[in-house]
Amino acid sequence: MAMTKGRAKNLNEDAIGVIVAxxxxxxxxxxxxxxxxxxxxxxxxxxxxxxxDKRARxxxxxxxxxxxxxxxxxxxxxxxxxxxxxGVLSQRVSRLEAENSRLKIxxxxxxxxxxxxxxxxxxxxxxxxxxxxxxxxxDREVTKVARNK
Numbered sequence: 824m825a826m827t828k829g830r831a832k833n834l835n836e837d838a839i840g841v842i843v844a845x846x847x848x849x850x851x852x853x854x855x856x857x858x859x860x861x862x863x864x865x866x867x868x869x870x871x872x873x874x875x876d877k878r879a880r881x882x883x884x885x886x887x888x889x890x891x892x893x894x895x896x897x898x899x900x901x902x903x904x905x906x907x908x909x910g911v912l913s914q915r916v917s918r919l920e921a922e923n924s925r926l927k928i929x930x931x932x933x934x935x936x937x938x939x940x941x942x943x944x945x946x947x948x949x950x951x952x953x954x955x956x957x958x959x960x961x962d963r964e965v966t967k968v969a970r971n972k
Contacts, residue, residue, distance in 0.1 A: 831868045838866060839880050846884040853892050858885065 834842075845861055846853075855872040863869045875881045904912060944954055 831870050831874070834870065834874060834878055834881075838868070839878055841866060842875070842881050843884040846881075846888040849888045849892060851892060853885075853889050855885075 842858075842862055845865065846858070849858075855875070858875070859870060859872065862875075875885070903909075
């Protein structure tokens, strides 16, 4: 009896975290197919490009990784940076690592805030659709002054 392949389990926050981490560490050519293959090896689940692209965190991480690897190394194979360039690159790496640590902490706090807001909204009976209603458009045109005289 032939076994049909079922649909992949839903993407949850843990899976999205793993996928974003994969993209953060990505080097070399990046395509949706290569990413899907890597996710399947890591999570033992095969997601579609459309399912991944629907998730804002995954989509943004993919775009950032694509830009990063697109302009990756300006050094050809076997070519090494000079001592001055290496020093500058080392300082940049240290600065970026510090920034990354700070942003991770900020992100954790924001995620905690969203959980709190979500819980409070749930208690008030607010729906996800209501909470995701776009903000009203701001009219930035010059205000006309009424002339009474």
